[in-house]
Amino acid sequence: MSFWKVPDRETVDLMESFCLAWQGGTSKAEALRQAQLQAISRLRQQPGSFAHPFYWAEFALIGDWR
Numbered sequence: 001m002s003f004w005k006v007p008d009r010e011t012v013d014l015m016e017s018f019c020l021a022w023q024g025g026t027s028k029a030e031a032l033r034q035a036q037l038q039a040i041s042r043l044r045q046q047p048g049s050f051a052h053p054f055y056w057a058e059f060a061l062i063g064d065w066r
Contacts, residue, residue: 006058014039014056028061 017038021031039056043049 001060001062002058003060004054004058006055010039010055011058013042014059018059032059032061 014035017035018031021034022028026034036056040051043051043055
């Protein structure tokens, strides 16, 4: 579930990281955590950018998150 509208590029990056980790056997909760940490790392590497939660904290797991 998404809490707010986020630019497409950042959403794609986060979802690709999440799906790769989850398909690799990582739990959904841990896969989302890893994807968020990767997004933070990517954002910090961009010149003049910072890892604002707007770009990585928009998604939450609902339902059976295991």
